[in-house]
Amino acid sequence: MELKFFESPTCPDCPAAKKNVKEVLTKFNILDTLKFFDISTDDGRIESLNCMVMGSPTLVIDEDIITKDILLDARKLEEEIRGRIN
Numbered sequence: 001m002e003l004k005f006f007e008s009p010t011c012p013d014c015p016a017a018k019k020n021v022k023e024v025l026t027k028f029n030i031l032d033t034l035k036f037f038d039i040s041t042d043d044g045r046i047e048s049l050n051c052m053v054m055g056s057p058t059l060v061i062d063e064d065i066i067t068k069d070i071l072l073d074a075r076k077l078e079e080e081i082r083g084r085i086n
Contacts, residue, residue: 003034021059024081
């Protein structure tokens with residue numbers, strides 16, 4: 001499973017989403033597979049374009065885009081991850 005988290009330093013929702021993502025992925029023992037991208041940098045923008053990410057915070061699981069409505073709700077995020085692992 002490939003995991004990419006896209007954030008921006010000016011994004012007000014990113015810190016809470018990042019915290020939820022880290023906690024949930026730690027619970028499933030897959031945090032070490034997560035890569036972080038800052039979309040305010042050239043490398044981050046290029047990767048976001050490659051993944052068709054249009055904003056932050058966004059989690060990409062393989063090629064599926066998970067947006068902030070799920071990322072800001074730890075329970076929904078946990079259900080999403082659990083469904084992909086089991």
